[in-house]
Amino acid sequence: MNDHMHQTQSFDTYETAWCPGCGNFSILPCLQKALTQLNLDPHHVLMVAGIGQAAKTPQYISANGFCGLHGRALPPAIAAKIANEKLTVIVETGEGDSYGEGGNHFIHNIRRNVDITHFVHDNQIYGLTKGQASPTSEIGHVTGVQTNGNINQPLNPVFLALAAGAGFVARAFSGDQKQLVQIMMDAIQYPGYALVDILQPCISFNKVNTFASYKDRVQPLTDSHDPTDFSQAVQAATQTGEQIPTGIFYRVEKPTFHTRHPVLADHSPLIEQTCDPSRIKDLIQSFV
Numbered sequence: 138m139n140d141h142m143h144q145t146q147s148f149d150t151y152e153t154a155w156c157p158g159c160g161n162f163s164i165l166p167c168l169q170k171a172l173t174q175l176n177l178d179p180h181h182v183l184m185v186a187g188i189g190q191a192a193k194t195p196q197y198i199s200a201n202g203f204c205g206l207h208g209r210a211l212p213p214a215i216a217a218k219i220a221n222e223k224l225t226v227i228v229e230t231g232e233g234d235s236y237g238e239g240g241n242h243f244i245h246n247i248r249r250n251v252d253i254t255h256f257v258h259d260n261q262i263y264g265l266t267k268g269q270a271s272p273t274s275e276i277g278h279v280t281g282v283q284t285n286g287n288i289n290q291p292l293n294p295v296f297l298a299l300a301a302g303a304g305f306v307a308r309a310f311s312g313d314q315k316q317l318v319q320i321m322m323d324a325i326q327y328p329g330y331a332l333v334d335i336l337q338p339c340i341s342f343n344k345v346n347t348f349a350s351y352k353d354r355v356q357p358l359t360d361s362h363d364p365t366d367f368s369q370a371v372q373a374a375t376q377t378g379e380q381i382p383t384g385i386f387y388r389v390e391k392p393t394f395h396t397r398h399p400v401l402a403d404h405s406p407l408i409e410q411t412c413d414p415s416r417i418k419d420l421i422q423s424f425v
Protein backbone atom coordinates (compact mmCIF):
# COMPACT_ATOMS: atom_id res chain seq x y z
CA MET A 138 0.00 0.00 0.00
CA ASN A 139 2.66 2.49 -0.96
CA ASP A 140 2.16 5.92 -2.50
CA HIS A 141 2.62 4.59 -5.98
CA MET A 142 -0.36 2.28 -5.50
CA HIS A 143 -2.32 5.23 -4.17
CA GLN A 144 -1.84 7.09 -7.40
CA THR A 145 -2.44 4.16 -9.73
CA GLN A 146 -6.21 4.10 -9.25
CA SER A 147 -6.67 1.54 -11.96
CA PHE A 148 -6.29 -2.20 -12.05
CA ASP A 149 -3.52 -2.35 -14.64
CA THR A 150 -2.57 -5.81 -15.86
CA TYR A 151 0.86 -7.01 -16.89
CA GLU A 152 2.52 -9.38 -19.34
CA THR A 153 2.01 -12.95 -18.22
CA ALA A 154 3.92 -16.22 -18.42
CA TRP A 155 0.82 -18.26 -19.36
CA CYS A 156 0.73 -20.39 -22.52
CA PRO A 157 -0.79 -18.60 -25.53
CA GLY A 158 -4.45 -19.63 -25.71
CA CYS A 159 -4.79 -20.38 -21.97
CA GLY A 160 -8.23 -19.82 -20.43
CA ASN A 161 -6.53 -17.64 -17.82
CA PHE A 162 -6.31 -14.91 -20.46
CA SER A 163 -10.11 -14.68 -20.40
CA ILE A 164 -10.36 -14.64 -16.62
CA LEU A 165 -7.83 -11.87 -15.90
CA PRO A 166 -9.65 -9.13 -17.90
CA CYS A 167 -12.93 -10.21 -16.31
CA LEU A 168 -11.39 -9.68 -12.89
CA GLN A 169 -10.06 -6.31 -14.00
CA LYS A 170 -13.47 -5.31 -15.32
CA ALA A 171 -15.35 -6.50 -12.23
CA LEU A 172 -13.04 -4.60 -9.86
CA THR A 173 -13.21 -1.47 -12.03
CA GLN A 174 -16.99 -1.56 -12.38
CA LEU A 175 -17.32 -1.90 -8.61
CA ASN A 176 -15.33 1.34 -8.30
CA LEU A 177 -12.83 -0.22 -5.97
CA ASP A 178 -9.42 1.32 -5.40
CA PRO A 179 -6.44 -0.98 -6.03
CA HIS A 180 -4.95 -0.12 -2.65
CA HIS A 181 -8.14 -1.36 -0.96
CA VAL A 182 -7.96 -4.74 -2.69
CA LEU A 183 -5.85 -7.70 -1.62
CA MET A 184 -5.35 -10.59 -4.05
CA VAL A 185 -4.20 -13.83 -2.43
CA ALA A 186 -3.07 -17.05 -4.09
CA GLY A 187 -1.20 -20.27 -3.40
CA ILE A 188 1.01 -21.85 -6.06
CA GLY A 189 0.15 -22.76 -9.64
CA GLN A 190 -0.58 -21.16 -13.00
CA ALA A 191 -3.85 -19.64 -11.77
CA ALA A 192 -2.04 -18.61 -8.61
CA LYS A 193 0.11 -16.23 -10.64
CA THR A 194 -2.93 -13.98 -11.12
CA PRO A 195 -2.14 -11.60 -8.21
CA GLN A 196 1.22 -10.90 -9.85
CA TYR A 197 -0.46 -9.77 -13.05
CA ILE A 198 -2.85 -7.15 -11.69
CA SER A 199 -2.17 -3.87 -9.94
CA ALA A 200 -3.45 -4.35 -6.39
CA ASN A 201 -2.02 -5.62 -3.11
CA GLY A 202 -0.90 -9.22 -3.46
CA PHE A 203 0.08 -12.13 -1.26
CA CYS A 204 1.50 -15.36 -2.67
CA GLY A 205 1.20 -18.12 -0.13
CA LEU A 206 2.18 -21.77 -0.07
CA HIS A 207 0.48 -24.35 -2.26
CA GLY A 208 -2.94 -25.10 -0.76
CA ARG A 209 -2.56 -22.35 1.79
CA ALA A 210 -4.17 -19.30 0.22
CA LEU A 211 -7.25 -19.19 2.41
CA PRO A 212 -5.59 -18.86 5.86
CA PRO A 213 -3.63 -15.66 5.07
CA ALA A 214 -6.63 -14.27 3.20
CA ILE A 215 -8.85 -14.78 6.21
CA ALA A 216 -6.19 -13.39 8.53
CA ALA A 217 -5.88 -10.24 6.42
CA LYS A 218 -9.63 -9.72 6.41
CA ILE A 219 -9.83 -10.24 10.17
CA ALA A 220 -7.03 -7.72 10.72
CA ASN A 221 -8.62 -5.16 8.41
CA GLU A 222 -12.21 -5.58 7.37
CA LYS A 223 -11.91 -2.54 5.09
CA LEU A 224 -9.86 -4.58 2.62
CA THR A 225 -11.62 -6.35 -0.23
CA VAL A 226 -9.96 -9.76 -0.09
CA ILE A 227 -10.00 -12.06 -3.10
CA VAL A 228 -8.43 -15.50 -3.26
CA GLU A 229 -7.65 -16.42 -6.85
CA THR A 230 -6.00 -19.76 -7.37
CA GLY A 231 -6.26 -23.20 -9.00
CA GLU A 232 -8.54 -26.14 -8.20
CA GLY A 233 -5.58 -28.29 -7.16
CA ASP A 234 -4.54 -25.56 -4.76
CA SER A 235 -8.08 -24.93 -3.50
CA TYR A 236 -9.61 -28.41 -3.28
CA GLY A 237 -6.60 -30.76 -3.13
CA GLU A 238 -3.69 -29.47 -1.07
CA GLY A 239 -5.99 -26.84 0.44
CA GLY A 240 -9.06 -29.05 0.80
CA ASN A 241 -9.24 -28.94 4.57
CA HIS A 242 -8.89 -25.16 4.62
CA PHE A 243 -11.62 -24.98 1.99
CA ILE A 244 -14.13 -26.84 4.17
CA HIS A 245 -13.38 -25.14 7.47
CA ASN A 246 -13.19 -21.70 5.91
CA ILE A 247 -16.83 -22.19 4.88
CA ARG A 248 -17.78 -22.80 8.52
CA ARG A 249 -16.17 -19.51 9.53
CA ASN A 250 -17.83 -17.47 6.77
CA VAL A 251 -15.28 -14.67 6.68
CA ASP A 252 -16.26 -12.06 4.09
CA ILE A 253 -13.82 -13.00 1.32
CA THR A 254 -14.25 -14.04 -2.31
CA HIS A 255 -12.74 -17.20 -3.81
CA PHE A 256 -12.25 -17.49 -7.58
CA VAL A 257 -11.05 -20.97 -8.49
CA HIS A 258 -9.58 -21.46 -11.96
CA ASP A 259 -10.78 -25.04 -12.46
CA ASN A 260 -8.88 -26.50 -15.43
CA GLN A 261 -9.33 -30.04 -14.06
CA ILE A 262 -5.54 -30.59 -14.10
CA TYR A 263 -2.38 -29.68 -12.25
CA GLY A 264 -1.19 -27.18 -14.85
CA LEU A 265 1.99 -25.73 -13.39
CA THR A 266 3.52 -29.13 -12.71
CA LYS A 267 2.75 -30.23 -16.27
CA GLY A 268 -0.45 -32.19 -16.21
CA GLN A 269 -1.12 -34.63 -13.37
CA ALA A 270 -4.70 -35.52 -12.37
CA SER A 271 -6.22 -32.97 -9.99
CA PRO A 272 -9.18 -33.30 -7.58
CA THR A 273 -11.62 -32.48 -10.40
CA SER A 274 -10.07 -34.60 -13.18
CA GLU A 275 -12.51 -37.07 -14.64
CA ILE A 276 -12.24 -40.85 -14.19
CA GLY A 277 -10.23 -42.32 -17.05
CA HIS A 278 -8.34 -39.09 -17.79
CA VAL A 279 -4.95 -40.23 -19.10
CA THR A 280 -1.97 -38.15 -17.98
CA GLY A 281 1.79 -38.61 -17.89
CA VAL A 282 1.41 -40.02 -14.36
CA GLN A 283 -2.05 -41.63 -14.61
CA THR A 284 -0.95 -43.55 -17.73
CA ASN A 285 -3.89 -45.98 -17.55
CA GLY A 286 -6.33 -43.20 -16.77
CA ASN A 287 -7.30 -41.53 -13.50
CA ILE A 288 -8.93 -44.11 -11.22
CA ASN A 289 -10.23 -41.68 -8.58
CA GLN A 290 -13.66 -40.13 -8.81
CA PRO A 291 -13.67 -36.34 -9.12
CA LEU A 292 -14.72 -34.03 -6.35
CA ASN A 293 -17.75 -31.82 -7.00
CA PRO A 294 -16.62 -28.52 -5.43
CA VAL A 295 -19.91 -26.65 -5.79
CA PHE A 296 -21.87 -29.49 -4.21
CA LEU A 297 -19.28 -29.77 -1.44
CA ALA A 298 -19.49 -26.02 -0.76
CA LEU A 299 -23.28 -26.24 -0.52
CA ALA A 300 -23.08 -29.23 1.81
CA ALA A 301 -20.56 -27.43 4.02
CA GLY A 302 -22.92 -24.47 4.37
CA ALA A 303 -21.57 -21.82 1.99
CA GLY A 304 -23.99 -18.95 1.38
CA PHE A 305 -22.77 -18.02 -2.11
CA VAL A 306 -21.94 -20.76 -4.60
CA ALA A 307 -21.50 -20.25 -8.34
CA ARG A 308 -20.03 -21.93 -11.38
CA ALA A 309 -18.77 -20.00 -14.40
CA PHE A 310 -16.90 -20.61 -17.64
CA SER A 311 -13.87 -18.60 -18.74
CA GLY A 312 -15.32 -18.47 -22.27
CA ASP A 313 -18.47 -16.61 -21.16
CA GLN A 314 -16.92 -13.32 -20.08
CA LYS A 315 -20.17 -11.39 -19.78
CA GLN A 316 -21.57 -13.87 -17.29
CA LEU A 317 -18.24 -14.21 -15.49
CA VAL A 318 -17.87 -10.45 -14.88
CA GLN A 319 -21.38 -10.28 -13.42
CA ILE A 320 -20.82 -13.31 -11.19
CA MET A 321 -17.49 -11.89 -10.03
CA MET A 322 -19.12 -8.58 -9.11
CA ASP A 323 -21.95 -10.33 -7.24
CA ALA A 324 -19.47 -12.57 -5.43
CA ILE A 325 -17.27 -9.66 -4.34
CA GLN A 326 -20.30 -7.74 -3.10
CA TYR A 327 -21.73 -10.72 -1.22
CA PRO A 328 -21.22 -10.26 2.54
CA GLY A 329 -19.57 -13.56 3.45
CA TYR A 330 -17.51 -16.31 1.86
CA ALA A 331 -18.32 -16.59 -1.86
CA LEU A 332 -17.09 -19.44 -4.06
CA VAL A 333 -16.94 -19.17 -7.84
CA ASP A 334 -15.68 -22.29 -9.58
CA ILE A 335 -14.54 -21.14 -13.04
CA LEU A 336 -14.20 -23.84 -15.69
CA GLN A 337 -11.11 -23.04 -17.70
CA PRO A 338 -9.33 -24.92 -20.49
CA CYS A 339 -5.63 -25.76 -20.07
CA ILE A 340 -4.54 -26.04 -23.66
CA SER A 341 -1.12 -27.54 -22.91
CA PHE A 342 -1.86 -30.27 -20.38
CA ASN A 343 -5.58 -31.06 -20.55
CA LYS A 344 -6.58 -32.37 -23.96
CA VAL A 345 -9.84 -33.80 -22.54
CA ASN A 346 -11.64 -30.72 -21.17
CA THR A 347 -11.05 -28.44 -24.13
CA PHE A 348 -12.55 -25.04 -24.86
CA ALA A 349 -14.89 -26.66 -27.41
CA SER A 350 -16.02 -29.38 -24.98
CA TYR A 351 -16.92 -26.76 -22.38
CA LYS A 352 -18.47 -24.39 -24.91
CA ASP A 353 -20.79 -27.13 -26.22
CA ARG A 354 -21.97 -28.11 -22.76
CA VAL A 355 -22.17 -25.02 -20.53
CA GLN A 356 -25.72 -23.88 -20.02
CA PRO A 357 -26.45 -20.67 -18.07
CA LEU A 358 -29.23 -21.08 -15.51
CA THR A 359 -32.52 -19.54 -16.63
CA ASP A 360 -34.51 -16.91 -14.73
CA SER A 361 -36.68 -19.68 -13.30
CA HIS A 362 -33.76 -20.74 -11.07
CA ASP A 363 -34.31 -19.44 -7.54
CA PRO A 364 -30.86 -18.94 -5.92
CA THR A 365 -32.43 -18.83 -2.45
CA ASP A 366 -33.81 -22.35 -2.87
CA PHE A 367 -31.30 -24.85 -1.50
CA SER A 368 -32.81 -27.85 -3.27
CA GLN A 369 -32.67 -26.06 -6.64
CA ALA A 370 -29.04 -25.18 -5.91
CA VAL A 371 -28.22 -28.80 -5.13
CA GLN A 372 -30.00 -29.89 -8.29
CA ALA A 373 -27.95 -27.48 -10.43
CA ALA A 374 -24.71 -28.41 -8.66
CA THR A 375 -25.20 -32.14 -9.09
CA GLN A 376 -26.58 -32.17 -12.62
CA THR A 377 -24.65 -34.67 -14.70
CA GLY A 378 -24.74 -35.45 -18.36
CA GLU A 379 -24.20 -33.37 -21.43
CA GLN A 380 -25.17 -30.02 -19.91
CA ILE A 381 -23.09 -28.16 -17.33
CA PRO A 382 -25.18 -25.48 -15.58
CA THR A 383 -23.45 -22.15 -14.91
CA GLY A 384 -24.53 -19.16 -12.87
CA ILE A 385 -25.20 -18.37 -9.23
CA PHE A 386 -26.56 -21.62 -7.83
CA TYR A 387 -27.10 -20.38 -4.30
CA ARG A 388 -27.14 -16.99 -2.60
CA VAL A 389 -28.48 -16.47 0.90
CA GLU A 390 -27.08 -14.22 3.61
CA LYS A 391 -25.68 -15.86 6.70
CA PRO A 392 -24.05 -14.34 9.80
CA THR A 393 -20.39 -13.67 9.03
CA PHE A 394 -17.37 -14.27 11.24
CA HIS A 395 -17.18 -10.54 11.90
CA THR A 396 -20.81 -10.14 12.94
CA ARG A 397 -20.52 -13.10 15.34
CA HIS A 398 -17.17 -12.18 16.82
CA PRO A 399 -17.38 -9.90 19.89
CA VAL A 400 -14.18 -8.00 19.09
CA LEU A 401 -14.74 -7.65 15.36
CA ALA A 402 -18.42 -6.81 15.39
CA ASP A 403 -17.86 -3.06 15.30
CA HIS A 404 -16.15 -3.50 11.89
CA SER A 405 -13.06 -1.45 12.58
CA PRO A 406 -9.57 -2.64 11.65
CA LEU A 407 -7.73 -4.17 14.62
CA ILE A 408 -5.12 -1.43 14.51
CA GLU A 409 -7.81 1.20 15.15
CA GLN A 410 -9.27 -0.62 18.13
CA THR A 411 -8.53 0.61 21.59
CA CYS A 412 -6.98 -1.76 24.05
CA ASP A 413 -7.38 -1.58 27.79
CA PRO A 414 -4.14 -3.03 29.28
CA SER A 415 -5.63 -3.09 32.76
CA ARG A 416 -7.91 -5.95 31.70
CA ILE A 417 -4.88 -8.02 30.71
CA LYS A 418 -3.11 -7.04 33.91
CA ASP A 419 -6.03 -8.28 35.97
CA LEU A 420 -6.06 -11.53 34.03
CA ILE A 421 -2.36 -12.13 34.55
CA GLN A 422 -2.76 -11.21 38.20
CA SER A 423 -5.43 -13.86 38.59
CA PHE A 424 -2.86 -16.56 37.79
CA VAL A 425 -0.35 -15.39 40.38
Ligand SMILES: Cc1ncc(C[n+]2csc(CCOP(=O)(O)OP(=O)(O)O)c2C)c(N)n1
Binds near residue numbers: 231258262265
Ligand atom coordinates in the same frame (compact mmCIF):
# COMPACT_ATOMS: atom_id res chain seq x y z
C1 LIG B 1 2.74 -28.67 -0.66
C2 LIG B 1 3.05 -28.71 -2.12
N1 LIG B 1 2.68 -29.77 -2.86
C3 LIG B 1 2.90 -29.81 -4.17
C4 LIG B 1 3.54 -28.76 -4.79
C5 LIG B 1 3.80 -28.80 -6.27
N2 LIG B 1 2.79 -28.09 -7.00
C6 LIG B 1 2.97 -26.77 -7.32
S1 LIG B 1 1.70 -26.16 -8.22
C7 LIG B 1 0.90 -27.65 -8.21
C8 LIG B 1 -0.39 -27.89 -8.91
C9 LIG B 1 -1.10 -26.67 -9.33
O1 LIG B 1 -2.36 -27.02 -9.85
P1 LIG B 1 -3.58 -26.06 -9.69
O2 LIG B 1 -3.71 -25.58 -8.31
O3 LIG B 1 -4.78 -26.77 -10.27
O4 LIG B 1 -3.18 -24.79 -10.58
P2 LIG B 1 -2.93 -24.67 -12.15
O5 LIG B 1 -1.44 -24.70 -12.35
O6 LIG B 1 -3.62 -25.82 -12.82
O7 LIG B 1 -3.53 -23.35 -12.52
C10 LIG B 1 1.63 -28.61 -7.48
C11 LIG B 1 1.20 -30.01 -7.31
C12 LIG B 1 3.91 -27.65 -4.01
N3 LIG B 1 4.47 -26.56 -4.55
N4 LIG B 1 3.67 -27.65 -2.69
Ligand SMILES: [Mg+2]
Binds near residue numbers: 259261262263264
Ligand atom coordinates in the same frame (compact mmCIF):
# COMPACT_ATOMS: atom_id res chain seq x y z
MG1 LIG C 1 -5.52 -26.66 -12.19
